Amino acid sequence: xxxxxxxxxxxxxxxxxxxxxxxxxxxxxxxxxxxxxxxxxxxxxxxxxxxxxxxxxxxxxxxxxxx
Numbered sequence: 001x002x003x004x005x006x007x008x009x010x011x012x013x014x015x016x017x018x019x020x021x022x023x024x025x026x027x028x029x030x031x032x033x034x035x036x037x038x039x040x041x042x043x044x045x046x047x048x049x050x051x052x053x054x055x056x057x058x059x060x061x062x063x064x065x066x067x
Contacts (some may be wrong), residue, residue, distance in 0.1 A: 005031060015055045016044050017063075032063075039066040 005024065016031040018041045021031055032040070040063050047056045 001031070007030060012064045015057075018044055032060075036060075036063050039063050042066065 002040055008016065013023045018037065021040070024031055040058055043058055043063065043066060044056055
């Protein structure tokens with residue numbers, strides 16, 4: 001059984017999905033697999049290169065589309 005943590009609004013956990021995942025892992029929680037974590041970081045980097053935005057938050061279905 002996996003524990004799902006929902007973070008809404010402004011928090012101290014981070015602006016991006018990978019940043020929040022990093023901070024949650026430091027506290028002992030694991031929200032996504034290592035493979036999805038790497039995909040998330042890659043997607044965020046590509047979005048930042050394309051748009052210049054630092055505050056992008058990816059949904060799980062967007063991460064799952066990456067091969």
